[in-house]
Amino acid sequence: MTGSNANDEAAATVPALDVTNLNTMQLDALREIGNIGAGTAASSLSLMTGEPIGMAVPRVSIMPVEEVGNYVGGEEQIVVAVYLQVIGDAPGHIVFVIPAETAHELCHQLMGGMQAGDPDPATGFSEMELSALQEIGNVMTGSYLRAMADLTRMHLEPTPPALGIDMIGALLGSVLAEVSQSTSMALLIETAFEEADMPSFGHFLFVPEPVSLEVVLRSLGLIA
Amino acid sequence: MSSTTPTKTPPRASSIKVGLGQLVVSKSPGDVLSALGLGSCIGLTVFDPVTKIGGMVHVMLPSSEISTHSGPDGKYADTAIPALVDQVSRLGGDPSRLVCKMAGGAQMFSGGSGGGSLNIGSRNAIAVRAALQVAGLRLKSAQTGGTFGRTVDIHIATGLVTVRTVGGAVEEL
Numbered sequence: 001m002t003g004s005n006a007n008d009e010a011a012a013t014v015p016a017l018d019v020t021n022l023n024t025m026q027l028d029a030l031r032e033i034g035n036i037g038a039g040t041a042a043s044s045l046s047l048m049t050g051e052p053i054g055m056a057v058p059r060v061s062i063m064p065v066e067e068v069g070n071y072v073g074g075e076e077q078i079v080v081a082v083y084l085q086v087i088g089d090a091p092g093h094i095v096f097v098i099p100a101e102t103a104h105e106l107c108h109q110l111m112g113g114m115q116a117g118d119p120d121p122a123t124g125f126s127e128m129e130l131s132a133l134q135e136i137g138n139v140m141t142g143s144y145l146r147a148m149a150d151l152t153r154m155h156l157e158p159t160p161p162a163l164g165i166d167m168i169g170a171l172l173g174s175v176l177a178e179v180s181q182s183t184s185m186a187l188l189i190e191t192a193f194e195e196a197d198m199p200s201f202g203h204f205l206f207v208p209e210p211v212s213l214e215v216v217l218r219s220l221g222l223i224a
Numbered sequence: 225m226s227s228t229t230p231t232k233t234p235p236r237a238s239s240i241k242v243g244l245g246q247l248v249v250s251k252s253p254g255d256v257l258s259a260l261g262l263g264s265c266i267g268l269t270v271f272d273p274v275t276k277i278g279g280m281v282h283v284m285l286p287s288s289e290i291s292t293h294s295g296p297d298g299k300y301a302d303t304a305i306p307a308l309v310d311q312v313s314r315l316g317g318d319p320s321r322l323v324c325k326m327a328g329g330a331q332m333f334s335g336g337s338g339g340g341s342l343n344i345g346s347r348n349a350i351a352v353r354a355a356l357q358v359a360g361l362r363l364k365s366a367q368t369g370g371t372f373g374r375t376v377d378i379h380i381a382t383g384l385v386t387v388r389t390v391g392g393a394v395e396e397l
Contacts, residue, residue: 064295065244065295066243066244066245066246066284066295066296066299067243067244068244069243069244070241070243070244075241075260075261075375076260076261076375078390081333083333121391122372122391124391134335160335161335162333162334162335163333163334163335164332164333164334166261166263166332166372166373166390167260167261167263167373167375167390168261169260169261169262169263169373170261170262170263170330170332170372170373170374171261171263171332171333171373172263173244173261173262173263173264173265173284174263174264174265174330174331174332174333174344174345176244176284177263177264177265177284177285177344177348178344180284180285180295180299181285184294184295
């Protein structure tokens with residue numbers, strides 16, 4: 001591979017796209033991917049719970065990986081996180097984070113008044129709630145990814161989602177350590193969900209690997 | 225928050241957040257250095273009980289050699305420990321007196337893709353131990369592994385190091 005310095009334009013091996021140097025149109029396209037992916041995920045969840053779920057306009061941010069923790073903040077807030085890796089044409093990482101109280105409420109909606117069973121002292125969630133959360137994670141990350149694959153006509157596959165319940169700093173930090181093995185700069189496509197009676201809902205983070213950015217943007221005709 | 229935060233350390237007790245990959249040293253008795261919510265990361269604390277100079281580093285990855293990507297010294301175990309010792313020495317601490325403690329290195333995700341690839345935590349703990357040995361430092365106590373997050377504090381006034389977990393009591397390390 002060539003070095004990271006932009007040098008000869010006619011270089012045989014193209015260096016990975018510089019995430020710090022994207023133009024407005026490219027950033028807009030990435031935001032749109034987040035929008036469509038999360039929109040699809042939100043409607044899937046809506047179908048499961050029977051409650052309408054809205055979402056904010058996605059934010060696209062670029063920063064050193066180790067600053068993402070500070071950027072998200074609230075390190076000690078207890079959350080449920082679903083993490084998976086995207087494999088295929090455009091590898092990357094997806095994390096879906098919901099505050100613990102919201103997760104309980106979602107489980108309640110999903111199970112339609114069924115008894116949840118005794119909560120596990122370590123997590124605060126019952127066995128049945130945990131499987132419900134795993135299912136929510138599967139459906140949401142799956143539909144996000146399918147929407148993205150349809151849009152870009154790429155082959156994208158999720159690894160089986162992993163579930164974690166703890167302080168957000170601990171969960172996100174572990175994911176970021178994983179991410180930082182392949183990149184020092186993270187590009188975040190972040191979408192916040194909202195439901196009428198839940199003031200703080202969840203966040204969906206998609207972090208493409210640096211090589212994927214180029215693949216994605218090329219598939220959309222945004223790289224010459 | 226104002227963007228013109230004063231950089232001077234206030235005389236009263238102040239809590240200083242040590243974020244991912246960050247390294248902080250202090251000799252102000254009022255300071256409490258905190259790594260909030262450590263998962264697979266390691267919070268390593270050092271303290272010179274004579275000069276009462278201490279520090280903390282929040283290590284994310286075992287080795288700077290496994291990736292060609294840069295980042296702050298504190299990010300990797302092999303670069304974090306020499307950098308921490310160096311900064312403590314510059315403040316006037318004696319490396320031979322340093323009391324070292326660490327916590328973190330957990331595996332936060334279960335099932336799915338979490339089991340195989342996310343074992344960075346245990347690799348981090350091993351790498352920190354190895355780097356301490358290279359630097360000639362002895363680990364006094366450690367609480368690593370498990371499947372839960374930890375918050376670690378070091379009180380510069382006394383060198384007291386505490387660990388707390390979700391739903392658990394605050395424990396001295």
